[in-house]
Amino acid sequence: MSTFLGMPATAPRGVGNLRGDESFPAAARKALGNDQLRRNLGHATTTIRAKSGAVIGELPDWQELRSAGSALKAATMARLPELLLQLEENVTRAGGVVHWAADANEANRIVTELVRATGEQRVIKVKSMATQEIGLNEALEEAGIEPIETDLAELIVQLGNDKPSHILVPAIHRNRSEIREIFLREMPGVDPALTDEPVVLAGAARRYLRETFLSTKVAVSGANFAIADTGTLVVLESEGNGRMCLTLPETLITVMGIEKLVPTWQDLEVFLQLLPRASTGERMNPYTSMWTGVTPGDGPQSFHLVLLDNGRSAVLADEVGRQALHCIRCSACLNVCPVYERTGGHAYGSVYPGPIGAVLSPQLTGVEDNASLPYASSLCGACFDACPVKIDIPSILVHLRNEVPHPRTERAAMAAAAYTMDHPKLYAAAQHAAKLTKLAGHRLPPPLNGWTASRDLPEPPPETFRDWWAKR
Numbered sequence: 001m002s003t004f005l006g007m008p009a010t011a012p013r014g015v016g017n018l019r020g021d022e023s024f025p026a027a028a029r030k031a032l033g034n035d036q037l038r039r040n041l042g043h044a045t046t047t048i049r050a051k052s053g054a055v056i057g058e059l060p061d062w063q064e065l066r067s068a069g070s071a072l073k074a075a076t077m078a079r080l081p082e083l084l085l086q087l088e089e090n091v092t093r094a095g096g097v098v099h100w101a102a103d104a105n106e107a108n109r110i111v112t113e114l115v116r117a118t119g120e121q122r123v124i125k126v127k128s129m130a131t132q133e134i135g136l137n138e139a140l141e142e143a144g145i146e147p148i149e150t151d152l153a154e155l156i157v158q159l160g161n162d163k164p165s166h167i168l169v170p171a172i173h174r175n176r177s178e179i180r181e182i183f184l185r186e187m188p189g190v191d192p193a194l195t196d197e198p199v200v201l202a203g204a205a206r207r208y209l210r211e212t213f214l215s216t217k218v219a220v221s222g223a224n225f226a227i228a229d230t231g232t233l234v235v236l237e238s239e240g241n242g243r244m245c246l247t248l249p250e251t252l253i254t255v256m257g258i259e260k261l262v263p264t265w266q267d268l269e270v271f272l273q274l275l276p277r278a279s280t281g282e283r284m285n286p287y288t289s290m291w292t293g294v295t296p297g298d299g300p301q302s303f304h305l306v307l308l309d310n311g312r313s314a315v316l317a318d319e320v321g322r323q324a325l326h327c328i329r330c331s332a333c334l335n336v337c338p339v340y341e342r343t344g345g346h347a348y349g350s351v352y353p354g355p356i357g358a359v360l361s362p363q364l365t366g367v368e369d370n371a372s373l374p375y376a377s378s379l380c381g382a383c384f385d386a387c388p389v390k391i392d393i394p395s396i397l398v399h400l401r402n403e404v405p406h407p408r409t410e411r412a413a414m415a416a417a418a419y420t421m422d423h424p425k426l427y428a429a430a431q432h433a434a435k436l437t438k439l440a441g442h443r444l445p446p447p448l449n450g451w452t453a454s455r456d457l458p459e460p461p462p463e464t465f466r467d468w469w470a471k472r
């Protein structure tokens with residue numbers, strides 16, 4: 001199996017949105033103090049969970065579908081280099097141009113130059129976590145190009161000068177009165193009598209976006225899937241904004257992580273059943289747009305595909321961690337995660353929040369740069385049960401915890417514990433000494449107090465097994 005694609009091992013620092021400004025525990029502590037955030041999140045995740053559970057329950061073969069999705073992803077990753085070349089050949093044959101981007105800097109440079117070459121100063125954007133990952137909006141703005149998000153939730157995040165906090169519902173942390181305030185403050189041409197009725201807010205966004213769709217000549221999209229054997233790109237969305245972006249502009253630029261491949265059209269069938277039920281709780285996706293290269297006189301006449309690595313080759317080379325590349329970004333793991341439900345997405349510091357973010361971000365950046373994320377989990381396993389492609393997130397978390405650089409005091413304590421357990425007399429003496437900690441209360445003294453800052457020290461038993469055995 002070939003895994004090394006010759007790319008840099010990790011996503012570069014100083015660009016993109018994979019690293020937070022503070023560690024997960026510090027950011028989570030702040031989020032836990034925000035009652036409004038917790039109410040918004042609790043309401044939204046409970047609603048999505050119930051909807052998704054109901055439609056999944058309708059399928060008698062859901063578990064078989066999950067296994068098929070998992071096997072297809074594993075088989076795709078095993079021959080990724082070969083399939084990527086096949087995709088490039090077929091996109092090129094259909095009139096598209098393929099660009100290879102080793103990392104965020106290169107991808108941003110390629111897209112900026114492509115937009116500049118059109119002479120346009122504004123782009124519409126749809127459905128792209130990859131462009132959020134690389135910080136494309138910031139790069140375009142620096143080059144004097146205005147990016148406009150067209151997904152309603154992403155537009156709310158953009159106008160609010162905010163960051164997304166959920167894969168599927170990026171503005172999940174906002175309620176409707178907050179959205180009304182953002183629209184009144186930031187949306188060009190908005191009616192000052194705007195109310196916070198969902199239908200009124202959606203109407204305001206629709207008016208603004210329709211004008212934008214009709215007057216913008218370049219679009220930047222992501223892709224949910226790319227089919228290697230025909231060079232076809234696929235975008236799934238719920239509002240129809242994607243359909244507008246993918247058909248109306250003259251130039252279309254798609255930025256896609258290299259892992260989004262499926263070998264054939266038949267493989268797509270499995271994912272088109274798994275994704276909507278696990279993600280939005282729908283039986284079928286509302287808008288599924290597919291395109292292959294360019295068609296004279298119909299749709300964009302210029303199509304560019306940017307294939308993004310940005311650390312993915314290194315993830316692929318890790319036998320345990322590579323499962324994270326199977327993710328189809330349905331967000332089911334977020335909606336069942338007790339940690340995510342209480343802290344929200346911003347605490348993860350990355351565009352990928354929740355359980356999948358806790359394993360994907362540290363792998364893309366290198367664990368040193370996101371060392372607290374593998375611990376942002378109770379290891380309850382709910383994410384594994386919910387994942388439509390059966391990614392074993394708890395096992396990857398444990399694997400990454402072993403790779404995280406541990407503090408010197410912790411390493412010294414573990415070495416001392418290993419030595420003690422290896423020497424029976426010393427171990428017995430340590431067990432008796434442990435009873436003394438009862439006198440010291442439930443906290444350890446410095447430098448070991450970090451461990452008990454958020455945990456109680458367990459009570460030592462009144463009698464050890466050795467003492468009990470000696471009496472028999």
Ligand code: SF4
Nearest residue numbers: 327328330331333387
């Ligand atoms: S890890 Fe699984 S459940 Fe989570 S977003 Fe990805 S596909 Fe969905």
